[in-house]
Amino acid sequence: EKNTMDKLKQISEKNKIVSDKNSGLLNEVIRGIRDIKTLNLTKKMHEMVIDGLDESTKLEGDKAIKSSASYDITQFMQSITIFVIIVVGILLVNNNLLTATNLIIIYMYKTNVYDISLCYRSVKEYLNEYSIASKRIFEFMDNKKYPKEKFGKKELEKVDGKIEISNLSFAYDKKKVLNNINLIIEPNDTIGIVGESGSGKTTLLNLLSKSYNVSNHKIKIDGIDINDLTKESLRDNVSVISQNPYIFNLSITDNFKLVGDNITDEQIVDACKIAQIHDYIMTLPNKYDTLLGEGGLNLSGGQRQRVAIARALLKKSKIILFDEATSALDNVTQNELQKSINNISDDYTIIIVAHRLSTIRNV
Numbered sequence: 001e002k003n004t005m006d007k008l009k010q011i012s013e014k015n016k017i018v019s020d021k022n023s024g025l026l027n028e029v030i031r032g033i034r035d036i037k038t039l040n041l042t043k044k045m046h047e048m049v050i051d052g053l054d055e056s057t058k059l060e061g062d063k064a065i066k067s068s069a070s071y072d073i074t075q076f077m078q079s080i081t082i083f084v085i086i087v088v089g090i091l092l093v094n095n096n097l098l099t100a101t102n103l104i105i106i107y108m109y110k111t112n113v114y115d116i117s118l119c120y121r122s123v124k125e126y127l128n129e130y131s132i133a134s135k136r137i138f139e140f141m142d143n144k145k146y147p148k149e150k151f152g153k154k155e156l157e158k159v160d161g162k163i164e165i166s167n168l169s170f171a172y173d174k175k176k177v178l179n180n181i182n183l184i185i186e187p188n189d190t191i192g193i194v195g196e197s198g199s200g201k202t203t204l205l206n207l208l209s210k211s212y213n214v215s216n217h218k219i220k221i222d223g224i225d226i227n228d229l230t231k232e233s234l235r236d237n238v239s240v241i242s243q244n245p246y247i248f249n250l251s252i253t254d255n256f257k258l259v260g261d262n263i264t265d266e267q268i269v270d271a272c273k274i275a276q277i278h279d280y281i282m283t284l285p286n287k288y289d290t291l292l293g294e295g296g297l298n299l300s301g302g303q304r305q306r307v308a309i310a311r312a313l314l315k316k317s318k319i320i321l322f323d324e325a326t327s328a329l330d331n332v333t334q335n336e337l338q339k340s341i342n343n344i345s346d347d348y349t350i351i352i353v354a355h356r357l358s359t360i361r362n363v
Contacts, residue, residue: 015059022052149210152228156221159237159318160187161349163208164220170203170212177203190341190350192360201353205321208351209238221319239317243324245308247299252281253288255307259315267314274344275310277303313344322352338362 029045085107092098163185170178177200185191193201207214210226219226226234248255256268268288272278280303284290292299292307299307312320322341341350342362354360 011059011063015056015063018052018056018059022049022056025049025052149231150213150227151231151234152225153230154224154228154233155230156224156233156237160222161237161318162187162222163319163349164223166218166220168204168207168214168218170200170207170214178207185349185351187349188346190345190348190352190363192352192354192363194354194357194360197355202323205240205323205351205353208319208321209240210234211240236315237317238319238321239312239315240321240323241305241308241312243305245304245311247292247304247307249292251286251289251291252307255292256311256314259311263314268310271310271313272307274313275306277306277310317348319349320351322350322354324353324355 025048029049089098089103089106093100093103163183165181165183168178168181169176177198181204193204195201203212206212208219208226214226216227217225221229221234221237248258250258253265253268256271257263265288269278272281281287281290341352344350350363352360352363
């Protein structure tokens with residue numbers, strides 16, 4: 001019985017992992033359906049989904065078989081119990097050690113014994129399921145698998161935008177990406193960072209925005225350790241425009257108003273003009289009321305980036321980090337956008353990460 005229950009627990013744990021994997025795969029299929037079609041990956045993705053579901057079905061079948069075996073063992077033990085009660089009872093009655101009436105009473109009470117044994121088996125199965133689920137829940141609650149973000153209590157009243165990086169190193173799974181970086185960026189400076197893929201450019205921006213934890217006194221904004229800043233002081237004053245910015249499945253206007261409730265339509269239009277996206281929006285049937293689709297599906301890569309740039313401008317972050325934000329733009333649009341960045345560079349501390357030197361020729 002114990003061996004069967006242990007196997008049931010192992011199967012349940014594996015089934016949970018497979019189930020999560022299938023859910024993730026199905027989500028990716030739905031989100032990437034357009035690319036799946038254009039890359040002619042429909043058959044391959046279909047096979048992957050079917051294989052995942054088949055594995056989950058097999059595990060459910062194994063679980064049912066093991067559970068049935070456990071039930072059969074319980075039933076067998078019950079049959080043995082009945083046989084023992086009858087045989088021992090008859091012997092006791094024949095030897096005048098037990099009356100027939102008491103034997104009948106004992107026999108009738110066997111049902112209660114069966115119910116207890118069945119209840120014990122069911123409870124043990126539920127406890128196994130609970131232990132698996134609770135283990136996964138406590139991984140989050142204990143902050144062991146995904147540590148909770150920690151922020152300080154200091155507020156930035158008037159942000160100048162000076163950045164100081166001192167002896168900063170960082171590694172992924174013991175593979176060092178950044179080694180002893182020292183850098184001072186003065187307020188309203190615009191600097192460029194170039195390097196080959198994997199050299200740590202994006203990692204540096206992630207550390208500046210505290211997407212990854214950083215050691216104390218390694219990064220300071222206006223002389224204050226970013227670990228001492230409140231979440232609002234850090235996140236409101238540092239904006240990252242990534243290679244693949246996420247656009248919400250809302251109208252264009254609503255996407256911008258997520259940044260702040262008091263943003264006016266005039267401010268939205270001005271930001272979109274600076275980001276070189278206003279003219280395109282005006283060609284849409286519903287203009288600024290156009291729904292963008294999940295993840296900005298109705299926009300091209302370059303258009304999504306320009307919407308993200310306008311969003312950062314509306315947020316009025318003092319520090320703006322461009323992580324290959326112009327990589328999906330054609331040369332004409334990139335030049336126009338570069339002019340816009342130059343126009344705002346006197347009021348913002350800007351870091352531009354790029355592969356192409358043309359992107360940072362004016363920094």
